[in-house]
Amino acid sequence: MTYRYLPMTDQDKEAMLSSIGVTSTEELFADIPEEIRYRQQLPLKKAPSEPELWNELAALAEKNSNTKQNVSFLGAGVYDHYIPSIVNHVLSRSEFYTAYTPYQPEISQGELQAIFEFQTMISELTGMEVSNSSMYDGGTALAEAVTLSAGHTKRKKILVSKTTHPQSIEVIHTYAKGQGLQVIEIDEKDGLTDLAALEQELEDTASVVISYPNFYGQIEPLKEVQTLLHNQNKTMFIVSSNPLSLGYLAPPGDFGADIVVGDTQVFGIPGQFGGPHCGYFATTGKLMRKVPGRLVGQTKDEEGRRGFVLTLQAREQHIRRDKATSNICSNQALNALATSVALTALGKQGLKEMAYQNMQKARYAYKTLQAAGFEMRFTGPFFNEIVVDCKHSVTHINRILQQKGFIGGFDLGLVSSQLEGCMLVAITELRSKQEIDSFVTELRDVHV
Numbered sequence: 001m002t003y004r005y006l007p008m009t010d011q012d013k014e015a016m017l018s019s020i021g022v023t024s025t026e027e028l029f030a031d032i033p034e035e036i037r038y039r040q041q042l043p044l045k046k047a048p049s050e051p052e053l054w055n056e057l058a059a060l061a062e063k064n065s066n067t068k069q070n071v072s073f074l075g076a077g078v079y080d081h082y083i084p085s086i087v088n089h090v091l092s093r094s095e096f097y098t099a100y101t102p103y104q105p106e107i108s109q110g111e112l113q114a115i116f117e118f119q120t121m122i123s124e125l126t127g128m129e130v131s132n133s134s135m136y137d138g139g140t141a142l143a144e145a146v147t148l149s150a151g152h153t154k155r156k157k158i159l160v161s162k163t164t165h166p167q168s169i170e171v172i173h174t175y176a177k178g179q180g181l182q183v184i185e186i187d188e189k190d191g192l193t194d195l196a197a198l199e200q201e202l203e204d205t206a207s208v209v210i211s212y213p214n215f216y217g218q219i220e221p222l223k224e225v226q227t228l229l230h231n232q233n234k235t236m237f238i239v240s241s242n243p244l245s246l247g248y249l250a251p252p253g254d255f256g257a258d259i260v261v262g263d264t265q266v267f268g269i270p271g272q273f274g275g276p277h278c279g280y281f282a283t284t285g286k287l288m289r290k291v292p293g294r295l296v297g298q299t300k301d302e303e304g305r306r307g308f309v310l311t312l313q314a315r316e317q318h319i320r321r322d323k324a325t326s327n328i329c330s331n332q333a334l335n336a337l338a339t340s341v342a343l344t345a346l347g348k349q350g351l352k353e354m355a356y357q358n359m360q361k362a363r364y365a366y367k368t369l370q371a372a373g374f375e376m377r378f379t380g381p382f383f384n385e386i387v388v389d390c391k392h393s394v395t396h397i398n399r400i401l402q403q404k405g406f407i408g409g410f411d412l413g414l415v416s417s418q419l420e421g422c423m424l425v426a427i428t429e430l431r432s433k434q435e436i437d438s439f440v441t442e443l444r445d446v447h448v
Contacts, residue, residue: 065407067271071435075385075426076215076410077138077165077263078271081244082354082430084345087268087338096337101330105309111333112308115296118336121343125246126260127253128282132293134336135279135328138263139168142209142240143175144281144292144326145259149207149236150181152290157205158183161193163214164240166415172209181206191218191378191387199228207236207259212252213245216424217362217385218378222255229256242266243280245383247355259283268342269335278335288312292326357429358384365427365436372444377422385426387412387419390443394423397446404442 008016013025022028029037048056072080091097095110102108102115115133122131135141146158158176160169162185169185176183184201187194193210202208208229212220222239229237238259239252244266246252252260265277283291289312297311346354362384369388370376377387390397394411401408409426412419427436 065402067407070402070405070407071431071439072407073409073425073427073431073439074407075428076424077167077265078274078277079266079384079426079428080271080430081266081428083268083270084342086345087341090341091334091338097334099333102310102333105307109308112296112310114337114340115331115333116298116308117344118340119296121340122243122264122280122282125243125251126241126257126280126282127251128257128260129285130288130291130295131280131282132291132331133296134264134331134333135261135281135293136330136332137275137277137279138240138261138265139165139171139279140328141261141263141279141281142168142238143171144328145238145261146172146181146183146207146209147175147179147326148259148287148290148292149238150179152287153206153234153236155204155206155234156181157201158207158209159186159198159201159205160184160209161186161198161211161214161220162188163191163193163216163218163220164209164211165215168240188216191216191380192220193225195221195224195228198225202228202232202235205232205235207238209238209240211240212249213242213383213385216378216387217382217426219249219381219383222252222257226256242383244351244355244358247351248359249355249383253282258287264336264339268338276332276335278332278339292328293331354429358427361429361431361436362386362427364433365425365431365440368436368440369425369443372440374444377419384428385424388423388425388443389421390423391421392446394421397423397443400446401439401442406439406442408443 017023017025067080074080096114099108099111102111105112119131119133123129135144150156150158158172158181160172160183162169173183186198186201192214198208208225210220210222210225212222214220226237229235236258237256238261239257241252241260241262243262243264260282261280263277263279265271269277281291281293288295291312294310295312296308299307299309301307343351362382366376366386369386375389377389388409394408394413398408398411409423412422412424
C-alpha cells in the first residue's frame with residue numbers, strides 16, 4: 001500500500017450518518033446558534049499530498065545535527081551507543097508497539113514476561129533485590145526515590161551532591177516543594193562530593209543522593225559514603241547510576257545502597273532529542289511495598305503453568321490514597337523492552353566488553369588531549385566522560401566543530417560559573433581511534 005493512513009471516504013461518512021439517523025454532517029451541529037458559528041475559511045495552508053508533505057518534513061529534519069552524519073562526543077545524560085539491530089525488529093512487532101497497560105494477564109503474557117525480564121536484569125546489574133517495571137526517566141526515578149525516603153524515615157531533610165546531574169537536581173526540588181522537603185546541596189571538591197561537608201549535614205537526614213559515575217564522569221567513592229552513613233540511624237543511601245558502567249564497576253548494592261535509580265537509554269534506546277527514555281528503580285526487599293509504579297511478579301496458574309501478573313502497585317489508583325507513595329500511573333514498557341532485548345543480545349560478556357571499551361577509549365582520549373596541550377579539570381578515576389578546559393567559549397568552539405562534522409561536548413559553563421570554558425566530553429564504544437584523533441586535532445586548531 002502506497003499510503004499508510006487513509007481518511008474515511010464519502011461512502012464511509014454516509015454510512016455512519018445513516019446509522020445514527022441524520023442526513024448530513026450539518027445536522028449534527030443544529031443546536032449551535034447560527035450567530036456564533038464560524039462561517040469563514042480557516043487561514044490554513046492548502047493541504048499537500050503525502051509525497052509533498054514527506055519531502056517538506058524530511059527537508060526540515062535534515063537541518064538538525066544527528067549522529068548518523070556527525071561524530072558525537074556529546075553525553076551529559078544522553079549517549080550515542082551501539083544498538084543491536086534485533087532491537088528494532090522486536091519493537092516493530094505490533095503486539096509490542098501497540099500494547100499499553102497489561103491489566104489483563106490472560107492476554108498479556110508476552111508483555112508481562114518482557115517486563116519481568118527487564119526487572120530481573122536491572123536487579124542483577126545494580127546488586128539490588130527488587131526492581132520495578134520502569135519509570136518515565138532517570139530524573140523522575142531519582143525524585144521518586146527521594147520522596148520515598150522521606151515517607152519511610154518520616155524526615156524532611158535530603159542531602160544531594162552537586163555532582164548529580166543538574167536537571168535531576170531541579171526535578172528533586174520540584175518534587176520536594178510539594179512534599180515540604182528541605183533539599184540541601186552538598187558542594188563538589190575536585191569533581192567529587194565533598195565528604196567533609198556531607199558529614200557535617202548528616203544529622204536527622206532522610207537520605208543522601210550520590211551519582212555513580214557522577215555528572216562529570218568521575219567515580220564517587222561509595223565505600224567511603226557507606227562508612228559515613230553506617231552510624232546514621234535510618235538515613236537512606238540513594239545512588240543514581242549509569243547502568244552501562246555497572247557492566248564493569250562494582251554495583252551500588254555492594255556498598256549498602258538502599259535505592260538505586262538511573263536511565264536505561266544506554267541500552268537499545270536512541271538519543272531521540274532527549275527522550276522519551278526509560279528510568280529504572282531498584283531497591284531492597286524490605287521496601288518492596290513502597291516502590292513507585294508497578295511490579296510484575298511470577299506465579300503459577302491453576303494448572304501449574306508459569307505465568308506473570310501485575311502485583312504490589314503502590315499508587316493511589318490501586319490502594320488507599322493516604323497509603324500511596326506515588327502518583328506515577330504508567331511505565332515505559334516499549335523502551336524497557338528495547339533495554340531487555342539489547343541486554344539479551346549483548347549477554348553478560350558483551351555488556352562487560354562494552355563497558356570496558358567505554359573506559360579504555362575515554363582514557364585514550366584523555367591522554368591524547370593532554371598530549372595536545374589541554375588541561376584536564378579532574379584527575380580522579382572516571383568512566384566514559386572527561387572534563388576538558390578549553391579556556392574559551394565552548395558554545396563558539398562547538399559551532400566550529402559542527403562545521404567540521406563533529407558534535408562537541410556539553411558546555412559546563414551553562415550549569416556552573418566555575419566551569420566556564422570547560423567541555424564535558426563523552427567517549428563511547430562507537431568512537432574509533434581515528435575519530436578521537438581527528439576530534440582532538442580539530443579541537444586543538446580551534447583552541448589555538
